[in-house]
Amino acid sequence: MATHTAAPRQRWRRYGTSYLMLLPFLGLFAGFLVWPLANSLYLSFTKFDGVNAPEFQGLENFRHLLFDDDRFRHALGNTFLYVVASVGIGTLLSLGLALAFSGSSWPHRIMRTIFFLPSVTSSIALMLLWKWIFNPGDFGLANTAMTWFGGRAVEWLATPGLTIPILVLMSVWGGMGYGMVLYVAGLNTIPQEYYEAARIDGAGTWQQFRRVTLPLLRPVTTYVVVTGLIGAFQVFEAVYIVFRGTNNIGGVLDSGLMIVPYLYDQGFTHFKLGYASAIAWVLFLIIFALSMVNLRIGRALKEL
Amino acid sequence: MRRTTAATCAALIAAFGAGCATSGTSETKQADANAPAAITWWSTGGDDESAAFQKAADLYTKSHPNVTIKVQTLAWDDAYAKLLAASTSRSGPDIISGGMTWTIQFGLRGGMVDLRKYGIEQLQAQAQPAQWKSAVSPDGTVYGIPLDMSTEALYYRTDLFDKAGLKEPPKTWEELTADIEKLKKSGVKTPFSIDWGNLDWIGYFNFLYQAGGSFYTPDCKPSLDTPQAEQALSYWIDLHRKYGAPTDTVTTSDALDQGIAMVYGGNWNALGIDTSKPKMKGKWTIAPLPAGPAAPTTFIGGRAVGVTSYSKHIQQAADFVKFLYTDEAVDAVTAESKARNIAYIPPRPDKIADSPFTPEHSAVFAGIIKTGAAAPGCPGWDESASDVAKQFQAAILGKADVKTALAEAAKVMERNAG
Numbered sequence: 001m002a003t004h005t006a007a008p009r010q011r012w013r014r015y016g017t018s019y020l021m022l023l024p025f026l027g028l029f030a031g032f033l034v035w036p037l038a039n040s041l042y043l044s045f046t047k048f049d050g051v052n053a054p055e056f057q058g059l060e061n062f063r064h065l066l067f068d069d070d071r072f073r074h075a076l077g078n079t080f081l082y083v084v085a086s087v088g089i090g091t092l093l094s095l096g097l098a099l100a101f102s103g104s105s106w107p108h109r110i111m112r113t114i115f116f117l118p119s120v121t122s123s124i125a126l127m128l129l130w131k132w133i134f135n136p137g138d139f140g141l142a143n144t145a146m147t148w149f150g151g152r153a154v155e156w157l158a159t160p161g162l163t164i165p166i167l168v169l170m171s172v173w174g175g176m177g178y179g180m181v182l183y184v185a186g187l188n189t190i191p192q193e194y195y196e197a198a199r200i201d202g203a204g205t206w207q208q209f210r211r212v213t214l215p216l217l218r219p220v221t222t223y224v225v226v227t228g229l230i231g232a233f234q235v236f237e238a239v240y241i242v243f244r245g246t247n248n249i250g251g252v253l254d255s256g257l258m259i260v261p262y263l264y265d266q267g268f269t270h271f272k273l274g275y276a277s278a279i280a281w282v283l284f285l286i287i288f289a290l291s292m293v294n295l296r297i298g299r300a301l302k303e304l
Numbered sequence: 305m306r307r308t309t310a311a312t313c314a315a316l317i318a319a320f321g322a323g324c325a326t327s328g329t330s331e332t333k334q335a336d337a338n339a340p341a342a343i344t345w346w347s348t349g350g351d352d353e354s355a356a357f358q359k360a361a362d363l364y365t366k367s368h369p370n371v372t373i374k375v376q377t378l379a380w381d382d383a384y385a386k387l388l389a390a391s392t393s394r395s396g397p398d399i400i401s402g403g404m405t406w407t408i409q410f411g412l413r414g415g416m417v418d419l420r421k422y423g424i425e426q427l428q429a430q431a432q433p434a435q436w437k438s439a440v441s442p443d444g445t446v447y448g449i450p451l452d453m454s455t456e457a458l459y460y461r462t463d464l465f466d467k468a469g470l471k472e473p474p475k476t477w478e479e480l481t482a483d484i485e486k487l488k489k490s491g492v493k494t495p496f497s498i499d500w501g502n503l504d505w506i507g508y509f510n511f512l513y514q515a516g517g518s519f520y521t522p523d524c525k526p527s528l529d530t531p532q533a534e535q536a537l538s539y540w541i542d543l544h545r546k547y548g549a550p551t552d553t554v555t556t557s558d559a560l561d562q563g564i565a566m567v568y569g570g571n572w573n574a575l576g577i578d579t580s581k582p583k584m585k586g587k588w589t590i591a592p593l594p595a596g597p598a599a600p601t602t603f604i605g606g607r608a609v610g611v612t613s614y615s616k617h618i619q620q621a622a623d624f625v626k627f628l629y630t631d632e633a634v635d636a637v638t639a640e641s642k643a644r645n646i647a648y649i650p651p652r653p654d655k656i657a658d659s660p661f662t663p664e665h666s667a668v669f670a671g672i673i674k675t676g677a678a679a680p681g682c683p684g685w686d687e688s689a690s691d692v693a694k695q696f697q698a699a700i701l702g703k704a705d706v707k708t709a710l711a712e713a714a715k716v717m718e719r720n721a722g
Contacts, residue, residue: 049413050388050389050391050392050413051388051391051392051410051413051414051415052413052414135554135558136550136552136553136554137494137550137552137554137558137559137562137564138562139554139558139562155550155551155552156552157552158503158550158551158552158553159551159552160701248504248690248693248694249690252503252551252697252701253694253697253698253701253703254694268384268385268388269384270687271388271409271413273392
């Protein structure tokens with residue numbers, strides 16, 4: 001019995017100071033992350049307009065969201081399309097850039113800096129720039145470029161079929177520099193001996209890339225894809241700044257409506273904070289499930 | 305495992321407790337009416353507008369030395385979210401101003417004071433009737449009153465009109481389409497565009513009322529199944545698809561600068577064009593929107609101002625809101641707006657002649673406002689507006705015919721009417 005009580009005391013003596021030093025962080029973590037998260041979970045089961053006290057209504061928000069809400073389904077479809085295109089193209093281009101500029105020469109460093117710049121620039125400033133580029137008439141840069149090549153001016157932001165391609169373009173352009181830096185770091189960890197051995201065995205450039213580079217970059221690819229997925233599912237500024245109309249957050253015919261802008265619209269313009277919380281938790285579950293699938297695929301490929 | 309379960313349970317219990325404690329609309333204890341009161345007004349708009357309203361606040365303080373009022377700016381983009389956060393926590397400003405229906409939205413949820421208890425109705429006679437009606441809740445409760453007005457006019461390039469041999473701006477729908485043809489023949493690539501309300505319900509509002517229709521009947525039943533509603537939508541579609549009005553929105557000043565001959569634009573553009581596009585000086589002017597077969601009606605918007613229910617100084621705040629309609633307050637705001645080049649139209653039609661525009665432009669706006677109409681104040685309209693606009697977009701972009709689009713829009717309005 002004496003040894004049983006001595007263990008916690010001993011542990012406290014040994015780690016007490018460390019626990020005390022962790023307290024400020026734990027306080028902030030609990031206050032600004034755990035508490036709001038737990039609160040939003042509770043609110044997702046309520047009818048809450050932000051002013052009156054929330055009314056508990058069980059799973060009603062989730063039922064309505066999954067079975068009755070056409071606009072949510074539309075936002076979900078748009079978001080999946082956007083995520084697949086932006087993460088797929090973004091990852092491929094990041095890898096391509098990393099392979100092209102992984103050296104330590106000045107031209108390579110300069111190119112890496114140029115491609116990385118959008119990642120350290122204010123996203124709001126970037127979105128305003130894109131809005132100006134796609135300005136209608138002859139005023140915007142995109143239409144000016146069209147006229148140089150004899151094309152006609154396009155109404156970029158009011159053509160529903162162009163909305164997701166434009167959003168993907170903005171996302172890929174803004175994010176591929178960050179992915180490139182991660183891939184460059186990954187490439188530099190691959191020992192040169194592997195390539196030498198592959199060459200001795202008669203492997204060409206493509207085989208070296210396929211059999212050495214790609215498998216050894218798998219952890220980086222998993223990281224780039226998972227963080228890309230999370231970021232893409234949470235897209236907001238691009239839709240809000242570039243496509244929002246006076247009364248419609250998702251652009252013309254909701255062609256750019258994504259899950260997070262829809263969540264914002266429900267919570268902050270329609271006073272449905274309980275419903276918006278339910279959307280947030282559905283989004284969390286989607287991202288969680290996809291990340292798990294991605295990690296499993298990564299692990300399975302490693303075992304092959 | 306046991307510890308994880310315990311921690312999860314604790315977090316959930318805490319969340320339930322916290323959630324249950326969130327908000328509520330209990331009465332806020334009022335401060336002593338004779339004690340000094342520091343009132344805060346969150347004004348949605350720009351810093352210059354806040355500075356103009358501060359002049360009225362300072363005047364009020366002069367006659368009520370124990371009341372000080374500080375006007376703080378909320379940017380349009382995040383104002384609604386900030387006001388909602390303030391209402392949720394029941395702490396924040398004593399007075400708020402923002403979109404015309406915001407005070408109703410917050411009021412219906414217990415976030416605003418019914419100003420009728422403070423004699424606000426005496427101001428109704430001074431206001432534009434349609435705008436006042438739009439600011440008042442459907443059940444007659446007055447959570448907010450108009451703070452200013454905004455409206456729409458036809459901006460047109462006089463030089464391009466001269467080149468096309470046009471002596472005056474179009475006065476009717478027929479003249480508008482005829483002028484578009486003449487301007488096209490004279491070499492104008494895009495003769496007409498809409499800035500405010502392009503592909504939105506506000507754009508349709510003008511055509512609908514000009515055709516003699518309305519969104520709702522007087523007893524708030526959706527009324528988009530009328531020949532007038534069809535005529536208005538068909539005309540609007542033609543302007544885009546037959547007469548080349550851009551579906552993408554170009555701001556009024558950019559449009560005129562790019563050589564678009566006629567633009568439907570908000571009144572706020574009238575003070576900015578010469579500054580932002582100096583080349584346009586002397587080449588443009590404004591006129592009322594061309595009238596439809598039934599009326600010349602144009603949309604009137606603006607901002608509403610009201611007192612929050614969580615204010616500790618409701619009596620003083622309500623008294624100040626009333627003060628905003630006095631001659632001295634309106635004159636002070638107008639004078640400061642002139643000094644700062646802000647397109648302020650006072651909520652009192654009798655004062656529009658003194659507004660910061662040129663006398664000619666002020667006269668045009670005064671005429672438009674006389675016959676103007678405001679947003680429907682019927683239950684469910686705010687929830688319906690964006691979905692209704694989408695039906696119009698579908699019709700303009702050729703994805704739905706006129707009858708289907710109107711029927712779908714009416715369905716949305718019926719569903720949200722409760």
